[in-house]
Amino acid sequence: MIALQNVNKVYQTKSIETVALNRINLEVAGGEFLAIMGPSGCGKSTLLNIMGLLDEPTDGAVSINASDLKGYSDKQLARFRNKHIGFVFQSYHLINDLQVMDNVEIPLLYRRVSGKERRQLAAEALSRVGLRNRMEHFPTQLSGGQCQRVAIARAIVGQPSIILADEPTGNLDSVMGAEIMEILLQLNQENGTTIVMVTHDETMARQAHRIVRLFDGSQVM
Amino acid sequence: MIRHLFKLIWNQKRKNLGILFEILFSYMVLFAVFTFGFFYLRFYLQPLGFEYKDRWAVFLNWNDTPGEDVETIQQAMVDQLKGHVEIERFAFSNEVMPFANYINFTGFKTEEKSEGAYVFTADDRYFQTMGMHLQEGRWFEEEDESAPVLPAVVTRSFGKAMFGTDSPLGKSIIEGDNTQRKIIGVVDDFRFGGDLEGRNNSVFLRMATRQPAPRMLLKVKSSAGAAFEAKLLKDFQRLAPGWSIEIKYMEEMRRTNIRQRLIPLIAFGIIGLFLVFNVALGLFGVLWQNIGKRREEIGVRRAMGSTQKEIASQFIGEMTVLATLSLLLGVFFAVQFPLLHVFKVATEVYIAAILAGMLVIYSLVFLCSFFPSLQAARMHPAVALRDE
Numbered sequence: 330m331i332a333l334q335n336v337n338k339v340y341q342t343k344s345i346e347t348v349a350l351n352r353i354n355l356e357v358a359g360g361e362f363l364a365i366m367g368p369s370g371c372g373k374s375t376l377l378n379i380m381g382l383l384d385e386p387t388d389g390a391v392s393i394n395a396s397d398l399k400g401y402s403d404k405q406l407a408r409f410r411n412k413h414i415g416f417v418f419q420s421y422h423l424i425n426d427l428q429v430m431d432n433v434e435i436p437l438l439y440r441r442v443s444g445k446e447r448r449q450l451a452a453e454a455l456s457r458v459g460l461r462n463r464m465e466h467f468p469t470q471l472s473g474g475q476c477q478r479v480a481i482a483r484a485i486v487g488q489p490s491i492i493l494a495d496e497p498t499g500n501l502d503s504v505m506g507a508e509i510m511e512i513l514l515q516l517n518q519e520n521g522t523t524i525v526m527v528t529h530d531e532t533m534a535r536q537a538h539r540i541v542r543l544f545d546g547s548q549v550m
Numbered sequence: 551m552i553r554h555l556f557k558l559i560w561n562q563k564r565k566n567l568g569i570l571f572e573i574l575f576s577y578m579v580l581f582a583v584f585t586f587g588f589f590y591l592r593f594y595l596q597p598l599g600f601e602y603k604d605r606w607a608v609f610l611n612w613n614d615t616p617g618e619d620v621e622t623i624q625q626a627m628v629d630q631l632k633g634h635v636e637i638e639r640f641a642f643s644n645e646v647m648p649f650a651n652y653i654n655f656t657g658f659k660t661e662e663k664s665e666g667a668y669v670f671t672a673d674d675r676y677f678q679t680m681g682m683h684l685q686e687g688r689w690f691e692e693e694d695e696s697a698p699v700l701p702a703v704v705t706r707s708f709g710k711a712m713f714g715t716d717s718p719l720g721k722s723i724i725e726g727d728n729t730q731r732k733i734i735g736v737v738d739d740f741r742f743g744g745d746l747e748g749r750n751n752s753v754f755l756r757m758a759t760r761q762p763a764p765r766m767l768l769k770v771k772s773s774a775g776a777a778f779e780a781k782l783l784k785d786f787q788r789l790a791p792g793w794s795i796e797i798k799y800m801e802e803m804r805r806t807n808i809r810q811r812l813i814p815l816i817a818f819g820i821i822g823l824f825l826v827f828n829v830a831l832g833l834f835g836v837l838w839q840n841i842g843k844r845r846e847e848i849g850v851r852r853a854m855g856s857t858q859k860e861i862a863s864q865f866i867g868e869m870t871v872l873a874t875l876s877l878l879l880g881v882f883f884a885v886q887f888p889l890l891h892v893f894k895v896a897t898e899v900y901i902a903a904i905l906a907g908m909l910v911i912y913s914l915v916f917l918c919s920f921f922p923s924l925q926a927a928r929m930h931p932a933v934a935l936r937d938e
Contacts, residue, residue: 375932378932383852383931384930407852407855410853410855411854416853424847427561428561431557435854436855438554439855439857487855
């Protein structure tokens with residue numbers, strides 16, 4: 330499903346060279362729930378960004394669903410992300426000026442889906458996360474857990490085969506965090522969605538099929 | 551996507567209200583500038599009703615010379631003019647002439663109506679010397695000297711104002727001091743105020759034969775230049791040593807007239823452009839700041855599958871929608887001017903100004919939003935999401 334071969338990521342300024350990822354070789358099978366752990370600054374988010382095609386590796390190859398993405402144009406990458414990958418971020422990244430329903434519809438906007446169908450799919454996605462009754466609310470009117478559930482609805486509305494979650498429970502208390510984890514596990518088990526989750530929380534990580542640990546940009550286990 | 555844009559704009563209405571009024575203000579300034587511009591351009595493109603090329607105006611100030619002597623000297627000048635091959639035609643008039651600062655405005659009336667008009671006193675040769683155009687009837691002739699009713703030639707505008715669709719020919723008009731005049735001819739509008747002044751009601755009165763005249767108008771050959779001018783002036787001064795005589799080229803008088811009238815227009819245009827430039831800078835700044843504040847949104851949209859082009863289009867689209875809303879409001883106000891006839895400006899001038907203002911605003915908004923939008927589009931999604 331996701332394959333990384335000898336992936337390096339180096340951030341270069343005039344005087345400093347920072348190695349964020351060092352020779353990462355990783356395969357995530359279809360339907361797998363993978364947890365990535367490691368201390369702050371070890372390159373977890375960079376790895377997730379590369380897997381999500383939000384960032385390019387300095388060296389190495391990334392392939393998703395057997396497609397070698399090297400040489401893809403901005404438009405091709407954007408369309409690929411839109412179709413195959415859903416994102417959940419630690420700080421939700423909802424657009425506060427849009428209602429919950431409109432936030433969830435965003436990935437479908439870039440698929441040229443009709444308005445009626447968009448609303449129907451968004452309503453279904455919100456039902457899955459238990460927020461159908463909050464469709465007309467603005468993100469500022471929701472709790473942190475509810476915001477994260479909206480973010481999950483936005484990630485799944487386009488029915489991607491992969492969900493990349495960057496510390497999805499990081500800003501939540503343990504109860505809300507457990508609720509979010511439950512939704513992610515359900516998506517993985519019931520839909521067979523491949524999930525890669527970055528977390529600091531050992532308890533959460535243990536619920537995944539596999540844990541990959543990073544230290545100073547290198548894979549340690 | 552358009553619905554999405556409208557929602558986004560509506561939900562950010564407080565932020566967008568400032569931009570909306572900025573664009574509206576800018577549009578109203580442009581509308582005023584273009585109205586002025588087109589108002590004068592329209593005049594500039596219309597015929598003057600006389601020729602100014604190869605026409606010279608001779609300003610004669612006979613100072614303390616007695617009237618009989620003036621008449622004799624002017625007759626001698628006429629005899630001399632006839633001897634110059636460079637002079638094709640000549641005529642005499644009073645001080646009121648094209649591009650000059652003299653006017654004579656008098657009321658005229660019929661039994662039904664009264665109208666004001668600019669009055670010119672000109673001799674029988676004036677019409678041909680000035681290259682005027684006759685519409686009906688004739689210009690003054692020698693026989694008019696003994697006509698029982700004093701003749702008058704009127705412009706088309708005066709005829710229309712006084713008699714509507716009826717022909718003014720043969721009709722009588724009463725000049726302010728109860729002098730009766732009979733209209734013997736109608737000429738094209740005589741825009742003596744120059745290229746940047748509109749049509750006026752004008753009436754030409756006949757200058758009696760041998761009447762002392764303070765202005766002499768010459769139609770010279772195009773080859774006549776400064777050397778001939780100097781010779782002519784010298785000859786005239788020999789005939790009238792006590793007089794102050796000055797020769798002016800009407801082309802030069804026209805240029806001076808245009809310059810004088812353009813100064814306030816240019817000043818107004820510069821102020822307008824300065825205001826619009828400030829608005830453009832403001833718009834640019836607001837957009838730049840707006841994009842800075844919306845980095846997170848840009849990052850999310852990129853992560854969700856938006857291309858760079860779609861991000862740029864979204865920001866340009868938002869500004870275009872805002873500009874359209876401002877313009878709807880602006881056009882609503884602008885349209886009131888022709889509807890309510892606020893000033894004496896033709897409807898087509900207002901329409902042209904409304905359209906030109908819209909064109910400039912859309913171009914301005916596009917230019918001001920293009921570079922910030924491009925900047926937003928080029929923002930790396932991972933960087934945009936990191937800098938929340």
